[in-house]
Amino acid sequence: MSITQQVATRSTCDRAQVGAIIVKDRRILTTGYNGAPAGLPHCDEVGHLMIDGHCVRTLHAEQNAILQAALHGVSVAGGTVYVTHQPCLTCAKMIINAGLVRVVYAGTYPDANARAFLSQAGVALVHIDLSVSQSAPVPALDA
Ligand SMILES: [Zn+2]
């Protein structure tokens, strides 16, 4: 999770500093953070693009991690995604269809539908409360 938090610091949208890494067979396959699509201006350059209270300029960290795998032709099926926050519903649906089998997240996000979709699809959801204790056992990168 500390690597995931490090990745999150690269986010270019300060409304959501989220980082994600996809791990399979004890290897980090890809990383992602919130940011604009490649080649387009970022929020920290041109400001947010707000619609209905959300900044829609960026791809989410989980989406960028999955897309990086597609870009490089790497299968993430059977892998685990570590995220600094709970995935939203769109990311949950992408996680399901990317074949990921486990989500380990730290911060919360108020999206009960996302949690319900993941659990109905059989994706394990593991919440780590990093605010309780930094010495709490963290699941090994064993996916
Ligand atoms: Zn933004």
Ligand SMILES: [Zn+2]
């Ligand atoms: Zn999302």
